[in-house]
Structures are given as C-alpha cells and as structure tokens.
Amino acid sequence: MESRRGRAGAIAALLVIWILATGLMLAPSRAEAQDAPAAGAVDKTSAPSPGGDAEEDGESFLAWMIRASGVIGLVIAAMSFYLVALVVWMSIHYRVPAAAPRGLVREVRELLDQRRFGDAFNRLAADRSLFARVLGAGVQKLPAGVGPARRAMEMANEDATMEMEHRTTYLATVGTLGPMIGLVGTVYGMIKAFRVIATKGTAPQASLLAEGISTALFATLEGIAISIPAIYFYAFFRNRIARMSLEAEMAAEPLLEQFAPGVKPQEPAHPVPAGPGAHPHPFALSAALGTAGGARPVPPPSLPE
Secondary structure, rough: OOOHHHHHHHHHHHHHHHHHHHHHHHHOOOOHHHHHHHHHHOOOOOOOOOHHHHHHHHHHHHHHHHHHHHHHHHHHHHHHHHHHHHHHHHHHHOOHHHHHHHHHHHHHHHHHHOHHHHOOOHHOOOOOOHHHHHHHHHOOOOOOOOHHHHHHHHHHHHHHHHHHHHHHHHHHHHHHHHHHHHHHHHHHHHHHHHHHHHHHOOOOHHHHHHHHHHHHHHHHOOOOOHHHHHHHHHHHHHHHHHHHHHHHHHHHHHOOOOOOOOOOOOOOOOOOOOOOOOOHHHHHHHHHHHHHHOOOOOOOOOOOO
C-alpha cells in the first residue's frame, strides 16, 4: 500500500513539474507582451510584409529551441525521457523500507518466537525483498552449520547488490553521453555558421549566422542539462543501495540464529577407509564386489599330462 502511494506521488509530482516547465517555456515573455501593443501601433501605417515576420516575432522560446536544436535535440530529448523514467523506477524500488520491510521482519520474528520455523521460512519464500532473499539463502544453508549459512547470506547480499548497482550504470552512461552528444551538436552548429560565411562572401546575413550559432549553443546547453542530474542521481542511488544492503544484513543476522534450533544438522558422510582393504582402482573394486557377492574365482585350466 505504501509503495503504491509513493509511486502515485512520484508520478504526480513529475507531471506537475513537467506541466509547469512547459507552460513557462511556451508562454511569451513579459517584455514581448508589453512591446506588442507599441509595435502594433507603429506598424498600423505600414503595409504588411509578404513573409511570415509576424509569426516569427511571436515565436515562443520553446519552439525556437526545438527548431534550432534539430536532430541532436531530439536525441537528447529521448535520453531525458529515459533518464526520468529510470529515476522514477529507482525511486520506487530502491528504498530502505522496501529492502527490509518492518512488517515482514516483525512477522518473521513473531513466528520464530512461537517456534513455527516452517511458517517463517514460507513467509520469506513468498516475499521478494532484499531481506527475504538474504535470510532465505542463509536458512537453506543452515543444515551445514551457522558458518556456511552466514557465508551464503553474504553471497546472496553481494549478488543482489551487484544486480542493483548494474542498473545504476545506465545513469552513468547517460551522464557521460550527454555532453558528448552536445559537443557533436556544437561542432555541427559552428560548421553551419562558418558555411554561411564561406558561401555568402564578406557580408553574410546575420540571421543565417545566428541560426548556426544557436544550434551550437542549444546543443551544448541540452547536453550539460541532462548530464548534471544523471551524475547526481547515479551517486545518490549508489549510496542508497549501500544503505539498503547494510540494513538487510543487519535485520537478517539475528533472525538466522533463531532459525538454527529448528533446522536438523546435516549428517557427515562416512568416508571410505583407506588402507589394504581399499580398492582405488575400478577393476580391483569390481573384483572385490564379486568376491563379496559369493562368486568363486575360476581355477586355471589344467595342463595336459
């Protein structure tokens, strides 16, 4: 129930932030809104231009950014959506209460106090938390002794921790690729600007130059903007995973000792005694089995007189 509420709250918060950011970027600036009446009063006497100057003057900042970013902006936008989805997923699943649920720990402890060892183990097997995985691995190894059981718990904890840390590398990948892709857009925008200078002669049009420069600057801005939160959340979730691993181990350690009285120790295997009676060779072993089964050795054939 708590996980569902946390999931709904995280999604609602992200939607609100996205709507507010989109509204602020789509809305024209206050200076443009104040200058619009004055510009309209001045332009009443002038004839309308055949081009789309009016539409260009009223273009929002977001539309200008999308147009200037081009394909590089689309790639970075796709990476940003992936980053947001990954952060939301990790925020829901990588939580300390989810790693060692207090209700589960309390329920297992109560069952062990009542010496209901089978019910306690079944309760662990039905749960998918980190605490249940770690303690369940230790209980399964208890017949071999407490030492091997603790080692099994450590291995299960390390395996689960490595699995969670492997997912955080996607954040590091986004944080590393963001500036690199932005740098590609920067170089591309500068090439566009210098191409205008090369083709238009000594007096290039300023708007064409500004188009290439804006592409370069927007690509740099977007690459850095996606890299900063990716690196931050990578470090944040790495620390949280370490805390989750420690909490699960601390909660499972005392309960493992309570499981020990209800587990039958494993009987050691009887070793084959070494010595003259031992038969390490397979043929010697077959001969010994045949003698033990009552078979008589075949006497050698008698030689003719």
